[in-house]
Each structure stands twice: as structure tokens, then as C-alpha cells.
Amino acid sequence: MTGSDSSVSIGFCCFEGEEPQINQQSTPAEITTPIIALKGASKSYGAVRASRNVSIELRAGEVRALAGENGAGKSTIVRMLAGVQRPDEGDVLVDGDVAAFHGPADARDVGVAVIYQEPTLFPDLSVAENVMMGRHPLGSGRRIDFRALNRTVKELLDRLGVKLDPEQPVKGLSIADQQIVEIAKALSFDARVLIMDEPTAALSGHEVERLFGVVRTLKERGAAVLFISHRLDEIFAICDTVTVLRDGEVTHDGRTADMDTDELVRRMVGRELSNLFPKLDAEIGQPVLKVERLTREGSFVDVSFEVRRGEIVALAGLVGAGRSEVARAIFGIDKPDAGTVTIDGVELKPGSPTQAMKAGIGLVPEDRRQQGLVMEMSIERNMGLTRLQALRNRLGVIGLGSEARNASDWATKLQLKFQKLSDPVGFLSGGNQQKVVLGKWLATGPKVLIIDEPTRGIDVGTKAEVHRLMSELAGDGLAVLMISSELPEVLGMADRVLVMHEGRIARELSRAEADEENVVRAATGQVAA
Amino acid sequence: MSEVKTRLARWETVTVFLLLVAILYGATTSGEDFLSGGNLNSILSDISEIAIIALPLTLIIVAAEIDLSVASVLGLTSAVMGYLWNHGWAMEMIIPAVLVMGALAGALNGVLVTRLGLPSLAVTIGTLAMYRGLAYVVLGDQAVADFPQQFTDWGFGTFAGTQIPNPFVLFIVLAIVFGVVLHMTGIGRSIFAMGANEEAARFSGIRVKRIKFWLFVVTGAMASLAGVVYAFRFASARADNGVGLELSVVAVVLLGGVSIFGGKGHLLGVICAMLLLGTLRNALTLNDVSAEVLTIVTGSLLLLSVLGPSVTARVREALRRGRGVDPPPTPTTT
Amino acid sequence: ACGSTKEDTQKEAAATPAATEEGGAAAGGGEIKEGLKIAFLPKQINNPYFTISDKGGEDAVNAVKGEYKRVGPSDTAASSQVSYINTLTTQKQDAIVISANDANAVVPALQKAKAAGIKVVTYDSDTAPEGRDLFINQAAAEDLGRSQVQLLAKQIGPEGGEIAILSATPNATNQNTWIEFMEDELKKPEYSKFKLVKIAYGNDDDQKSFEETQGLLQAYPDLKGIISPTTVGIAAAARYLQGSDAKGKVKLTGLGTPNQLRDFVKDGTIEGFELWDPGKLGYLAGYAAAALASGTITGAEGEKFTAGDLGEREVGKNGEVLLGPPTVFDANNIDDFDF
């Protein structure tokens, strides 16, 4: 590796000592054959037709966006291109020829690198091994040369501008750092095609910029990039072309330069969207939730604030600032080391979610698959989980149909799209799953609702609906504590913004004071509170 | 897929079907021997202890934990019963005392699993050895066989003139209680939820640790109860009572369609599975099939119980896809 | 005291098996019936010792033109034996010949079998008397216990020393009875120089017995001798001694089969050991069961029956029939035996 140092740049580490096989001259994208393409591809999961007759082409030097609502079939396309699944009909073409991928390894062998939507790391293994799994540099006797491995990965991480120890196990990393490992993994080999399924969902603006820098370099070097994100501004910032999906079908394929956000949204949802952040003014009443000097070693220090009736308070900050940890501690999932939480003047016992629920707190957690829902359980049972006591009849037994009644009420109110309430909740699309989580907490009739990343990974249409709901709830006198990494959401929805930086509340901003600059400055620690 | 088809494809249904086949086999090959009341009695009494322990163990496995120490708790119970009886305790005192002891044994498992966060498989392999060891410490090489007649009579006797053994009647009562708790109460829902996704259960305000702890306690107490039944049924208390029974109980629960990964299963399936196993073994023994074949049959049934659903699902998948390749499991994404 | 049974007359008597209900003394000297269903239920079906003994039983049952059958568990749990007893009861066997894993646990099931008219004979390992009609005793427990001590003492010599016992499981009834007699024998003045330092349990498991032997030698460096009154134990102990420095120095005796121990006797690891002939034990049990089931005897003390090649046997106290004194095997005679 020493000899070839100069030829190694971001994204092109040639561990086998070979020259990068990238087409160095940047030919205009239009004339070349696509490096990889789908032709007339269809794919069904049971009755769900996730992909219908989709054609998409990725050419050298092109960054293409894939846009669409939740469940439009974006990840399905990724899986077909990555060789994880084969299309039921249609073909994958590599350099114009039909390729039969039998597994992800086949796709990788032709130079397809993928960042999947779900984390795909090995928590017990080191950062370096995660990046280089299956491609460890070998020393004598075909044994792995760990020193070379760590060095190579260190170099790669340095180029990405992150301080991560390659020998550290992934287990202890924050979600953002884990995402960076994913990115490093995809960039670690000689990729001709880079596919990224919502790589920025867990990243802060700073890290997103870094990533974009890498993408641009790749593009210059002649790689093809497929980029998926629900943040439309990112699409316009980095992508040359965009493919829009609706219900598994391609509805538009064109240059980003030729369209604007409104048009993109219209093509995605098939209708006009008026107001994305319909925050209504609500009457703000007495403080309900009071947090005083809450501290948890290693996560956050000395956090104090209050939330009033009818108020939406946003907790902003960079990923890893400790916001979710505060929410967990308030709800009692973790036991704080010091400090108190009071609801309507009554102090809560630390570390007891049951007590917190009784006192009227609800928590919509950030990770709905892991924390919010029991995927293989039915919609109605998931909705009933928070109300097991209330659903009992006189005999102490859960009455026949009482869960269904409970669930169908909320399903109607939240306009849930489902087939049967007895279907597993895993059958629903992401946005609808989020509604189930909301519903299960609203059903408890909380006084305070903590919503962690209310719209993470949710498409624009559903997003607007969730925001409308939050606004309505606040209007009905609910105290809402919202944690969000999306600045527009924070600015659009909150009556008050608390900005966290490195485990402390760095600044409190009123709705009037809160603008992009103030929040970012506070979040990055540029102003003391 | 239609409702009926899904239901048919459920493993519990297959178990019921196999049970019917086993009965038919017994009835046609051994005729009146098999169908006699006395034989019914021996089928049912042979599975008494397994059946009693399988009830709480079903709950534990649905909650994605396991308890391998049950047979040792049974043995320890027998040993302590013998010891206390030798020391002049009244049987009316001994029974509650050993039940409490069983609950404590379960509580130790529970504490280690919930408070220290240890994997229950490892913990209960440890207590499997420890409780059996304590049984030897308590009773050594003695066998206590002079329990009062009315108790041993109960263990061996039948219920109100029928051919149903008394211990099995006890089981039926307990089965109803456990069935209701698991399938019709909030606790049951919580058990399913934490078995399928413990974190989500915690985030729903379910007291996961507390419920798990009590599940272990109840399992200990029930294993103890099985120990009492065992001691009475065989009129004998020895330190080695019930050695190796844990594997049979686990086998029965899994055969009944309960997923070892938690979150799935039905108590009726488990009950069918134990009747199936009891009936089949009985019918085979009546036909002079040797012990080794019985072992093979037990093992094969267990294999079938997990392979059956999985293989049919994969075959169905392959047929549907038409292209006949096996897709790697995909992380479901929306 | 009734006369001898005429085993040569094999008349097809169509009486019900549960015929003999005259309590007390002599049954009217009947003949052994043909077609008796006699089932052997050993402690463990795959145990080689029982393979030999039940072969003898089969010979006996065939000789009386009965229907022989052998069932049993593959583990040594009492509970599994019970389900076999129940099955045999359901099948209406004429007699069950059983070696009990637990003297008490099988009794209720055996009583049920008896109530259904089935005769019960125990062999090798007895049950509580109410569970059976006859016990075929391989050797009087007292003889066996004392003779093993005598055998070992002779090998060690008058200077005595530390000795240990390597038994089967802690719960094995017959072993425990023998051990009691061994301890009693050691109380005699001529053994004052002998000291029993430990009773170890090898659980009739090769590996465990092997390691226990090794532990004994480590823990008691001055050990002079080991008695292992179980075939598994003595073989494992011999195998350990053979490979260790203690070979020949630490004497080993106990109960074992000649085939198993022939090599050890020849290479001097073992000087001598004893055992009854297990085949004959099964043979005698088979005849006893046939006699009971035919109603020629009832199991009362003093009754006599003819047991094929073994000649006439008498029922002793407590319904016991004694096989006879054990044979001592040593380098001189071991090649005369093959079992």
C-alpha cells in the first residue's frame, strides 16, 4: 500500500494492489452505456407489488436521486440492484448485458457498493473489520494482516475526516458514527456504482456536507451514484437526475435542474401539498412537565426545562447531543444519576416507565422498529399494549374484541391505511407504522407526549399529516416535547426551541428568536447559553 | 393466502392431526389393549409431571427465555420432602414448604436473569447442576419411601371413579389457569410482546423484568409441585428423581409449536403435543417397539416440528416465485 | 413343603393365568403351562450385564415353551420402568421378571399388575416385598459383601492399610446393602489394620468411574486396595490402574465379568474378583416366573420348583430364591468362562 499511496484517494482503495478500474475521463453521461440498470423489473412481496415494470439506468459520472413516498418501492429497487433479491420479472443489466446476481457478493464483484437503509454492521467486530469484511488484507500463509487492515481503514477514515479508532468495536458507537462506518464500508472498495439508501437520515448537516464532498469526488472519477433521501433539499443539492416512484411505478425521470421542490413533491404524492408545517396557535397553559437538573453520567448533564399545556417544545441539536437520552430518562427507561422529573407538581419515581405512564407521559421513540412496535404482532395488539389495564373486563380478562375496538377508533382518527387490524404491524409501510405508534400512545390519553424524531424516514405526504396531528393535539391541550434533527421541522412546529450541545442545554429560543442560524450556532457550540 | 389455508399451515393444527394419527395407529394395531381405560390411565399418568412443568415453561419460552433447571428443582423437591419427612414433619407442612422452596429456586434463576442480565440458557445450565447437587447434599444415597398412604394413594389413584389419574386432573385445572393467563390477560399479552421484542415492550411501559422474574418464580414453584406429584406417584423420594426430564419438557413445548425465539405459540398446541408424545410412545410400546426406537421417534418429532413449517414455507415460496432460487432473508424495509 | 414339580409334563392347560389364589403353603403340584407370556424388564435395556442375564431368561422361557419378551428403558430412571410395567399390564402378560431401578417407585405399578393377575419376579435388584412374588437373589447380600472384603484382605496381606470402595450410583440398592456388610465385616478384629477411607461413586459411567479411581489414588497416596462391587466400576478402575504407577501395588477386586476383565487378570492388574453367572440368574428367574404363572408355586417359604439344568430350588425366607455362591475368578480359572 505504501507504494501506491498517491493513487489512493477517497473511495478508491485498492487493497489487492491493483489499479483502480474506473474510467478516468469524464465522458458526458448521456452517451455511455449505463454501468448498471434495471429493465422492466417487477417484484412482489406476497400480495404487495412493490415494484412494477421499473426501468432505471445509472451512468458513469451521474448522481441520480430516487424519490418517492414511504413504501413507493425505493428500497426494493436497491435490493434488486444489489443482488439481494432477484426481480420476479425483468432484468438487471451490467454494462448493457443481462446479469444474474445470485447474491450480494455477485453485485459487489462487478463493483456495486451499497449503503442499506437498515444498519448492517457487526456490533462485536472492530470498525476496521466491519469496513473490510471478507476482503481483509492477507499476509503470509493467507493469514489476515491486522496491522495492514487497521492502517488502511485508518487512512480511509482520515480522508472522510472522521476521528474513529479502527480497532474499536462498533458496539459502542453512536448511530451517527455507525452510519459513517457504513459509508466507509461502501467507499472502501473499488466501486463503480454507489447506492445509498437514506444515508443521511442519522447525520448532522456537517457530516452530510462531508458525504456530499465524497460523492462529488466519486462522480468526477466516473462512478455512478444512486441517492435516496426524504430530505428534498439534499436531492437538489447533489443530484443531477431524479427518478420518481409512486406505488412501485416510475412516474418521472428527468434532470433535477428542470424541476423544483413543489413539482417533485407533486410527482411523488400525485397531488398538491399546501402547508408542510401547519402549526396552529394554541392556547398555552400551566406547566405540566418539569425537568430539573437531570443528569446521567456520559449522556447529559444538568438538564432543566418545562413544557406547558398546549405547547410544543422542540429539543434540537446534532445527532448524539443526548436528546434521546433525556427523553429516555424522563420516561424512565434509563435511570438518571441525579435530578427530578415532575408532572403537575408530582415527582416521578426515577427509572419506572409504568409510573411515568400513570402520571400521563407518553413516549414515541426514535426507532419504531426496535422500540416502537412489536413487528410480528397484530396492529390491534400493538395499539393495546399501552392500555392492558384499561382493556380488562370485570373478570380481569381482556374482553373479546376490546382490542379491536380500541384500535379501530384510533385507526380512523389517524387515517391509518391498513387491510385488517389483525394483520401484523410489519405489513404496514413506514409512515403507517409511525401512526400506529402515535395511536398507541394517544390512546392512553397522555398529558405530555414526547415524540422522538416524529418524521424520521417518513415521506412528505405522511409528514404533513403527522405535523397536522401534533398541532391538533397541542391545540387540545397536550404538552408536546418534540425531538427532531430536521431544522425546518423544528422551526416550523415549535413554540419554543431548546438546543442541546454535548449533553447540555446550550440555549433556549422562543419561536420568534428561533431561526436557522441561531439554532445551528447553538447546536455546534458556537455560543454559550 | 386464505384464512383457512393459513390456519391449516399452522403447526398446532399439524400436531392435532398427528395426535389423531397416533390414536388411530394405537387403536388399529393394539385394539382393545390400547383403548382400555387402564391404558388411558397409564398414558395420562406417564405424562403428569411433564405436563405440569410444560405449562409454565411454555410461558417462559414465549417470553424468549428458557429454564433448564426444572427437572433439578423437581429432584430437589423430592429430596427435601424425604428429608423433612425423615425429620418428623407433617406432610401438610412439607408440601407448602417445598412449594416455597421451589419458588425460591426459581427466584434465584429470575434474579440472575433479570438483575444481572445473564442469558437464561447459561444460568439454568448452572442451576441445573447446582439444584441437582443440592438434592444429593440433602438426601445423599437414601431413598425415602414411607410417605403416608393417603398421599401416595392420591398420586396413584384416579379421579372420582373415572380412569383419569388424579395428577392429571390437577393438571387440567392448572392448564385452564395458565391458558387464560397467557391468552386472555394483559400479562399474557405482555409475555408475547416481550418475547417478540423486549425493547418495544419496555418502551410500552411493560414491566419486563418484573414479569420475567415472576415467570421464573412460578416455574420453580410448578416444578416443585411436579416434584410432589412425582414423589407421591412413585411413593419414593430420591435425589435423582426426574433426571433428564428437562429435555422432554422442552421437547414437548417446542413440538407444540412454541417458537424458541419467543413471541409465538399457543398452550393448546403444547397440550396436544404432550398427548401426542404420550399416546405415540404408549402405542409403540404396546407394539413392542424398543426403547431406542422411542428415542428416535421423540427426536424425529422434534425435528419435524421445526422442519415441517419451515420447509413447507420454503417450498411454497419457491413455487410461487417460479424461478426456484432461494432468496436470502431480507431485512424488511418500508 | 410340597413335592417337586414335574417339569417334563407339558400339558396344554387352559386355566386362567390368575388361577392360584390359595394362600399359604403348598400349591397342588401342577405342571408348567405352555405358551406363558413372560416378560423381562431389566434396569436398562442396553446394559451388557442384562444382555447376558436375559439371554439366560430367554433360554428358560423357551425351554418351557413360553413366549419370551424383553422390554426396558434406555435410561436408569425408575419412572421409565413404571411405564413399561403399565404397558405389560395392559398386554396381560402372565409374568413380569424385573430388576428394579428403584425398590419403591415401581411398587405401586407392580401391585396394579399383581392385582390384574400377573406374577412378578424380581432378579438382581429387589423391590419392597409387597411389590413382587419372588426375588431371585444372585448371592446372599451378606456373603457377597463379606467375601469381597475377604478377597481383598487376602490380596493385600496381614499388614493391612487404607482401602476404598468404588460403587455405582449413590442410590443403587444392592450396592448399598453389600457396602453395609463390607463395613460390618471390616469391624472384625482380624481387619483392625484395615481402614475404609472413602466410598466413591462412579455412577456406573465409565468416564466418571475412571476419574473417581484416579481421584482416589491422588487423594490417598497410601491406598492399598479398592473394592468395586459393580461391573462398570471395576473395569474402569482396572483400566486406570493398568496405565498408572499403582498397577499391582494397589489391589483391585469386586464384581465383574470374566470377558471384561480377562486381560487385566492376565497382566496382573487384578489378582482375583468374583461374580455369579448372570446367565444363570436370568435362567433361574425365568423358571421361577413360569412356575409361579403356572400355579405350581405361590412364593411361600419352603416351596420347591425345578429350574431346568439348575435342578431343584427352594423358596427361602421373604420369598427369596438363592442362586448360589459366587465364583471367584483368577488367573487359573478365568479361561474356563465365557460371559
Add this chain to the structure above:
Amino acid sequence: MSASTQAAPTPASPHTTEKTSWIDAVVRAREVSLIGVLAVLVIAVSIAEPRFLNAQNLRDILLNVTIVGLLAVGQTIVVITRNIDLSVGSILGISAFATGIMFADHNVPIPLVFLGGILFGAFFGLINGVMVAWARVPSLVITLGTLYVIRGLDFAWAEGRQINAADMPDGFLSLATTEVLGFPVLPIFTIAAMVLVGVALGRSRMGRELYAIGSNPDAAVLAGIRVSRRVLGAFVASGAIAGLAGVLYASRYGTLDAVAGTGIELAAVSAVVVGGVAIFGGSGTVWGAALGALLLTTIRSALVILQIDPFWDQAIQGALLLAAIGLDAYLAMRLARELRKRRSANRV
């Protein structure tokens, strides 16, 4: 592969020095702490009973650990992939019996018997592996099933027959007693297997892929690892090692019937757990597992030599196993807390 990688001078990577905190030491030093516990145990016992340290006893401990240690090595391969193999006791049993049969009835030469035993075990491992990997069924259930089935086959095959030392050649039996340079021969097999497997797991791509599979099976698929094939391979390896253990069992104990090795799977699993191999896959080493086996064997031996009442044996062993995993959990908890602290320190 690339020579340049090889030739690269150690760039005295600055980060390697700064992060040698005690946590990393603990993470890597599971084996070290086991050795520590072992040392304390040996010292304590030999103070109480000096004869514990004599050559014969140490040799015996080594011999005793041979078989369970070997099984623990095989078990590690499987456990690392987030599976478990409960059928090893039965595989050992049937392979030991097969060894006896090969000698007694067919006069097979010794090296071929070794090969035969290994292949025999590998065959059953293959059956396990096919069911686990192809049908994607939990291995706990599958191997619980084959535990019964294989033992049943063993019974059916043996039909109550016992094969004795006299039926086997002296050259084979003497493996258990002969020594090379004062070191008994039998444990050499275990050590060889351990080194082979240890290096393969730690330093080959295939080995690292096994860890990856155990750490996150879904991600392993996406990383292009042939998961089914690897898991299948792990079971075949475990079976083959159990087969070898069966041959060694025959050599050591000399008496073979259908019950050989009953229940030994729990000892192997215990050793693996004590040795710090995570039961949920992804971490642990064969060195740890082998040390776990050695520790448990030494404890057993100490109990005998200290003349502890045999009735206490099992209870003490169970309690010690609990203590070992409890300590493990405690250390892990400390580690997690330390990591948390370290994170907060890092941000400042």
C-alpha cells in the same frame, strides 16, 4: 496478497498507543483473567493439599480435559455463529462405538480408525448443518432432536453390546498412557485442534466471517458472506471434532457401549460459557473455551483431592459455573459504564 501490504513499515500508528486503557485490556484479556483464576485456584488448593501439584495429578488433569476441551473447541465454532450444537455428546457416543466396532469386528488399522471416526462425526455434523442452514431452523431445537435421534441409533446399533479394552489393539489404548517428553499424547490432539481452529477463527477470512455471522446474521448476508455454507461448515467442523473426541474417548476409557458420553454436551457448553464465548454469537475465542474446560476440570480434580464429600461435587460445580458467568456479566457491565464515561470524556 499484495507485497506492498507486507513490506509496509509499522507507521508507529500514534493512535495505538493512546488508547491502551484498561478496558481494552479487559476486552482482550478474558483469557488472562481465566488464567488468573486458574492460578489462584491451583495455588489455594496446593496450599491446602500439596499433593495436588504432583506430576501424576497434573497429567491426569490434562488427560481429563482432553475430551471435554476438544468438544469445547468444536462448540466454540458453532456458538460463535449464534448457534449451538447439543448433539455433540451423542455424536461422541456413536463415534466411540464405531471406533470399537472398527477394531473389534473389522481390524481396521489405527490411522484409518481416526479418519473413520472423524468422518463419522462430520457426517452427523453435516446432517445438523443442512437442517440448520438450509431449513433455517433454530439450532437449539435441531440439535436437541438429533441428540435423541443419534443416541437412539447408537442404542439400536449396539443392542446392549459392550466392547472392552481386550477388543482393541494395545497400540491404540496406549495412546492414553504414553508420553512424549513427559507430556501425555492424548491432549496433544486437543491442543493441535485448538491451535488449528484458533488460528482459523482469528486470522482467516473464513473465521472472521463466522464471527460476522454471529454478530449480525442479516448483515452478513448483505455483506456477501455465504452464510448458509459457513454455518453448515461450522456444524460439520463441530461434528468432526466430536467424532475425533469419540475416538479419543475409546482410547482413554477402553470400555464402550451405547451410553458413552451421555450428557457431556452440557459440560462442553459450560466450558464455552465460562470461557467467555458469548452464547449469542459474535465473540469469544477457542483459547477462552479451552481454558474454561481446563478450569472446570481442575475444579473437579480439586474437589476430589480435597476429599470433599462426593455429594457436594455437583452442587459446587453448579455454583462455580454461576459464579463464572456472573463475574463475566459484572465485568461486561463495568466495561459498558467505562465506555459511557469514555464517550463523555471524548467530547470535551
